Amino acid sequence: MRYGIMRISFSKKTMLCGLLYIGLILSVVTIPTIVTFLYSLLFIGIVTVLNYNSILASDEDANSFFVALPIILSSFQNVYLGFGADRLNSVTLQVLLSISIAIITITVFLGIILNRFKSKEFSWLVLSILVIIIQSVILLIFFPTTLPAYLSSMRNILAPLLIFYFSIYGFKNINLQKFYKYMFIIILVVLIFGFIEYIYGNSLWTRLNIKKLWALKGLAIENRVVPGNWHSSELIGGKQLRRMVSTFADPVNLGSYLFAAFMLAWYKNKKLLQVLLLASFVLSVSKAAFLSMLVYIIIYTWVVDKNKILSIFGIIISTVLGLYFYNFSQVSSYGSINAHIDGFFSALSTPLHYPFGMGVGSVGVLASKLGSQTALSSEVLETGIGMIIAQLGFVGVIIYLIFFVKLSVIGKNINNKRDKILWFTLIYSFLANAFFNEVALSPNSCTLYFLILGLLYNKNKIRSTEFS
Numbered sequence: 001m002r003y004g005i006m007r008i009s010f011s012k013k014t015m016l017c018g019l020l021y022i023g024l025i026l027s028v029v030t031i032p033t034i035v036t037f038l039y040s041l042l043f044i045g046i047v048t049v050l051n052y053n054s055i056l057a058s059d060e061d062a063n064s065f066f067v068a069l070p071i072i073l074s075s076f077q078n079v080y081l082g083f084g085a086d087r088l089n090s091v092t093l094q095v096l097l098s099i100s101i102a103i104i105t106i107t108v109f110l111g112i113i114l115n116r117f118k119s120k121e122f123s124w125l126v127l128s129i130l131v132i133i134i135q136s137v138i139l140l141i142f143f144p145t146t147l148p149a150y151l152s153s154m155r156n157i158l159a160p161l162l163i164f165y166f167s168i169y170g171f172k173n174i175n176l177q178k179f180y181k182y183m184f185i186i187i188l189v190v191l192i193f194g195f196i197e198y199i200y201g202n203s204l205w206t207r208l209n210i211k212k213l214w215a216l217k218g219l220a221i222e223n224r225v226v227p228g229n230w231h232s233s234e235l236i237g238g239k240q241l242r243r244m245v246s247t248f249a250d251p252v253n254l255g256s257y258l259f260a261a262f263m264l265a266w267y268k269n270k271k272l273l274q275v276l277l278l279a280s281f282v283l284s285v286s287k288a289a290f291l292s293m294l295v296y297i298i299i300y301t302w303v304v305d306k307n308k309i310l311s312i313f314g315i316i317i318s319t320v321l322g323l324y325f326y327n328f329s330q331v332s333s334y335g336s337i338n339a340h341i342d343g344f345f346s347a348l349s350t351p352l353h354y355p356f357g358m359g360v361g362s363v364g365v366l367a368s369k370l371g372s373q374t375a376l377s378s379e380v381l382e383t384g385i386g387m388i389i390a391q392l393g394f395v396g397v398i399i400y401l402i403f404f405v406k407l408s409v410i411g412k413n414i415n416n417k418r419d420k421i422l423w424f425t426l427i428y429s430f431l432a433n434a435f436f437n438e439v440a441l442s443p444n445s446c447t448l449y450f451l452i453l454g455l456l457y458n459k460n461k462i463r464s465t466e467f468s
Contacts, residue, residue, distance in 0.1 A: 040092070047069070055169050058173035060174050082205075085209040090218070101163075108162055135356065136157075142359065149361035149362075153391065154360050159447070160450055163451065167453065188273070189247070210226060230243055255288040256446070263425055267418060287437075288433045297314045303417055351394050365381050384440045385431075404431060407453070413460075414460050419460060
């Protein structure tokens with residue numbers, strides 16, 4: 001049986017998951033936190049089973065929804081969590097924030113343990129994930145940290161690898177047109193809410209309990225009305241600009257997400273949506289989106305021009321724009337750019353002193369906010385790749401190097417130019433941001449990137465993977 005809403009038909013699995021999601025939201029805003037905690041665990045369990053069974057059953061309609069679900073969860077969670085902030089405690093909140101990556105992780109490990117996700121081509125990826133987990137546990141003995149710092153850092157380190165592996169199987173049998181509809185509806189809602197909250201101002205977020213929610217996350221706002229990064233670090237016209245944050249309630253996560261959304265809109269020739277997304281780049285004052293656009297210019301000109309003459313202009317234009325922005329930032333910024341750059345370069349020397357790293361949860365802004373004493377004194381800040389280098393040492397460097405080299409090799413086998421542009425732009429824009437931005441590794445920022453890569457991998461049928 002199928003039910004149609006806005007030209008999208010819903011399978012019974014999708015309807016059940018949707019009802020469970022509505023129940024999750026209601027539990028957050030209406031019932032005691034212990035019940036919400038138990039319901040969240042139940043939600044993770046049931047949805048994981050539905051997701052896993054849909055993949056094995058090659059249920060195209062259900063798979064279209066389940067690969068979109070992580071985007072739904074990450075896009076809107078801060079809105080309903082704000083409504084329920086007065087009822088929640090920090091433990092329940094962390095579970096709610098981890099639902100998306102928990103479903104992905106358990107689905108992946110179910111497939112691996114039960115030997116239903118079989119692919120010799122990606123055995124290296126499974127091994128990489130296991131090595132990181134084992135190494136991180138061993139390092140805890142020598143470099144203890146708080147449990148929230150460890151789990152949050154581990155989530156970010158594994159997110160790109162897990163999401164890509166999940167997407168390989170999630171997109172194997174899928175109704176692509178339905179997936180695109182889900183994505184564009186979500187993107188539109190995020191944009192509309194973003195424009196509204198930008199115009200309405202901070203009073204909206206006061207009503208949404210943003211201070212209480214951030215305090216529960218361990219990110220106390222203190223004397224401010226909203227988080228400090230909601231205003232640009234650069235002075236424009238002599239003052240800091242309020243940044244669009246939309247449903248993400250965070251301009252950094254939002255900027256990374258918006259660029260991946262822009263690339264999907266470009267890929268499907270959604271002209272109006274591209275214009276709206278470009279406007280949102282400006283309103284969010286997103287350095288991540290700006291840097292990613294420079295990467296896009298280089299990749300686009302390189303792929304479309306056989307003689308590579310146009311690509312030279314693309315490289316020159318991107319370099320000039322990048323240098324101009326860097327110089328502008330040096331003059332008008334409070335030091336945000338330098339903090340990102342210095343954090344990365346500080347990480348480079350860490351493996352010389354700690355070849356196997358300083359332990360997961362011991363380095364980075366997130367770890368410092370979640371109780372890690374080592375992170376408080378570390379100079380490795382505001383850098384995703386730097387965080388991996390410092391926490392996992394040479395092992396982390398090798399694993400991530402292999403991961404992106406393998407992805408680049410796969411991309412070379414894509415014949416369709418549009419697919420190839422999308423593939424390489426997503427890979428290298430993610431990397432460019434991850435070098436100088438710790439938040440780039442967050443599932444809220446990177447999920448759409450690696451889901452689209454899984455989509456492209458299956459669409460081009462570069463190599464087949466099999467279920468037993």
